[in-house]
Amino acid sequence: MRAISSISFSGQLEDKITAAAENGFDAIELFREDIIGFEGTPDDIGPFAREAGIKILSLQSLRDFEGLTGAARTEALARAEKFLDLAQRIGAEMLILCANTRADSNAAGALEDLRLLADMAASRGLKVGYEALASSRQITSVTAAYEAVKAVGRANFGLVIGTVHLFASASGSLEDALATLREIEPKDIFLVHLADTPTTRIDPALIAASFRLFPGQGTLPVAALYSQLVVQGFEGPLSIETFNDQIRSLPATRIAEDAMRAFHLLEETHARGAHPRSDVQAPGLVEFTAQGEDADDFIRLFTALGFAKTHENGAVSLWRQGQITLALNTAARGLAHSIYLVQGASVSGVGLVVNDMPLMLDRIGRFHGEAVELAEPYGLARLRGPGGSVLFLQPEAFTPGSEFTATGAKPGDGLTHIDHVAQALQPNLFLSGLLFYRATFDLRAHELRDVLDPHGTVHSRTLVNDSAAFRMSLNASFGAGTTTQRFLGKSGFAPFHHIALASDEIFGLAAKMEPQDLLSVPANYYEDLALRFDLAPDFIARLREGNLMYDRDERGTYLQLYTRAINGFFFEVVERRGYTGMGAANAPVRMLAQLREIEAEEALHLL
Missing domain, CATH: 3.20.20.150 (Divalent-metal-dependent TIM barrel enzymes)
Structure with missing residues (x-):
């Protein structure tokens, strides 16, 4: 009972x-x-x-x-x-x-x-x-x-x-x-x-x-x-x-x-032992919605990161590199446009690769009652997640079909795959969203971590699949002035606030990017880094030059860089060398740097 x-x-x-x-x-x-x-x-x-x-x-x-x-x-x-x-x-x-x-x-x-x-x-x-x-x-x-x-x-x-x-x-x-x-x-x-x-x-x-x-x-x-x-x-x-x-x-x-x-x-x-369940295998297609100058901003940032527009279908263009596919949807109608009207330029959908699509769709319908629809022009099942967020369900890595026209453009090779995705939730949806992902996709949850923002605390939970090939961070904050809550204030109930992209050569990628495309790391971060870790001065100098951050755990090291934000959304680029975490030690510094940019922009608008 x-x-x-x-x-x-x-x-x-x-x-x-x-x-x-x-x-x-x-x-x-x-x-x-x-x-x-x-x-x-x-x-x-x-x-x-x-x-x-x-x-x-x-x-x-x-x-x-x-x-x-x-x-x-x-x-x-x-x-x-x-x-x-x-x-x-x-x-x-x-x-x-x-x-x-x-x-x-x-x-x-x-x-x-x-x-x-x-x-x-x-x-x-x-x-x-x-x-x-x-x-x-x-x-x-x-x-x-x-x-x-x-x-x-x-x-x-x-x-x-x-x-x-x-x-x-x-x-x-x-x-x-x-x-x-x-x-x-x-x-x-x-x-x-x-x-x-x-x-x-x-x-x-x-x-x-x-x-x-x-x-x-x-x-x-x-x-x-x-x-x-x-x-x-x-x-x-x-x-x-x-x-x-x-x-x-x-x-x-x-x-x-x-x-x-x-x-x-x-x-x-x-x-589960007797009846294996479908599991999320990896992140999939990521769709962005934007119009006019906002779309141009995304195109400039995609290009700076080495993506090329390889396919297009009317108002939808595909930007690819390694195993990553980004879709830019500039249509003036449809669900993506509705999300744009509410959130502005933003992520309008994130794909999840599952290994048994029929079983997944059956479980969602029988146990959880959510409606699954067809998402065009991708030909993928679309599920509404926490706060109305959009999830695409993929049986395998996304491959453009005949409905897309190839452009012949060749992408760069600095990025390999999506390392993790991060979603911001209104505080009252945080626990509900966590349970949605755990029950629907059989994800494991790490213990709650509190991250110090200059104006409050951000609560964060990391979700992973069995192999840790899929990682997701859920974040919420009660502090009205935190970067997370400011982002939510302009972007809705549960938007994806950043996507982390994996690289095998992050120093080379950083050297190719223009300073205006990167988040500027506070200079004293590198002074503090020398206190936290026994790193060679020339290595710290290379980190400083590339606006890179560094962390390590008992299994390895982690290098990070962050791009500038577009309407609060940003990319993270990471290079893992055995490291299993999410760079939480650097999150307060990232929030501080982003807050400086936000407040500088707000000051300009007051002039």
């Missing part, structure tokens, strides 16, 4: 129930606070949900109940009666009980209280699900909660496992978490709460309270836990439960869509 907790949503309870039902959820858990704003009595909630096509799984959550004495215990028992009555009125089958967090609770009378609560629930035909919390006084681990469940010994009293709490109690160890699961009989598990976290390197109680994500949006191996539950024969309800203001800022329907996408990701990851 696929379920979702109402705490994961924004909006009114009616909207949450409707969104969950319309997106295929079997059940919804209701937080007590959501009932307050319902337009009707609690008794009307069950019929409303049934009419929508969804059941009420549980009432969340009775807290600070067991192990108290005196007046506090009397009050807790009275409160439990009311919670059970409310669960019955809303048509829930279970009441969730969180382990007591009060400092004055003790283990001595806790089991007696838990048995009493189970009996009170049984008289109403209800179950009780018991969940450990990292912040609990006595029961801080799944193992301890399970021991309590066994000791209570009531058929209607079972275990609730939260993936975040499970990892917290296992000190972040997947092996320890799996070992804990193996010791639990599936019949004793009443419910599993699925959630992810951005990192495990902060306090577990803080993660559990404020930073839960949908599975696939964070770094926890939730899919491995899901697979273990399936292997053990667990057939009970699985419910997505997140506490996250960034997720809750989205409309209820989008949240439900993303939550169901997370379920599909878990299910497909589990089935």
Whole structure:
């Protein structure tokens, strides 16, 4: 059973129930606070949900109940009666009980209280699900909660496992978490709460309270836990439960869509061994849209980088070099032109090479519901991505067909292939976009990295395929003055802000380019480089002369140069020598240099 907790949503309870039902959820858990704003009595909630096509799984959550004495215990028992009555009125089958967090609770009378609560629930035909919390006084681990469940010994009293709490109690160890699961009989598990976290390197109680994500949006191996539950024969309800203001800022329907996408990701990851899935193999065709002087700007930059116009079809020209194909679309109608009217001169589509097109199209239609259309004149399938961005699906590297006329022009040889692409997203779309790419194309996500911009912080996640032949960076910023947010301010919800091109001889390419075509690197960068790395002075001098940046990791070195920006978009040229990263250490310097250009241009417009 696929379920979702109402705490994961924004909006009114009616909207949450409707969104969950319309997106295929079997059940919804209701937080007590959501009932307050319902337009009707609690008794009307069950019929409303049934009419929508969804059941009420549980009432969340009775807290600070067991192990108290005196007046506090009397009050807790009275409160439990009311919670059970409310669960019955809303048509829930279970009441969730969180382990007591009060400092004055003790283990001595806790089991007696838990048995009493189970009996009170049984008289109403209800179950009780018991969940450990990292912040609990006595029961801080799944193992301890399970021991309590066994000791209570009531058929209607079972275990609730939260993936975040499970990892917290296992000190972040997947092996320890799996070992804990193996010791639990599936019949004793009443419910599993699925959630992810951005990192495990902060306090577990803080993660559990404020930073839960949908599975696939964070770094926890939730899919491995899901697979273990399936292997053990667990057939009970699985419910997505997140506490996250960034997720809750989205409309209820989008949240439900993303939550169901997370379920599909878990299910497909589990089935992948027996049923291989289509995977993105490499970047493909990149389409640009521009008009007039903007188009001329792109042509000058393409030419400076060594591209040649090898084919054309009316308003669409193809610019090629190595394995790279850039399309410049100057048509005054069609989707690319619509994007131009919204974003200005920009990337209007990015191609993704997949190894099994029929399987990919079938999965997109069945699981994710996106519409796929034919993109002319390329003859490629076109999919709308996060924020309305355009993705072309290619069965192989793009080869111009008979609809294009060859020009006979010969491209240069300084660039070989696309190294990676980078997309900027509005902050409220960042997590949703991340899940879209992970679930749709089976990409792996690296841990969140914060990059310092002169006017704020840019949040970045790198996505890669199994072979790392495809790399993609997703970026977002809450700072209004950052280069990322300024770019978004002029270019829309989710534009691609740069494309990185690979070179085998970056020094030679840099020497051929005019200074006005390159981003000027601050002179003190090279002074700092000498402090960071033990590099020969003449090598640093060569870097300075070419406006090149340098980084290295344990596997090798990385050279970078950046072009000037056109309406915020720019090219990066890279040369990898075993290096596996994305040059993140140099990103703050690049942003600083771009900010200087942006502010200089803004100053000119004020004159």
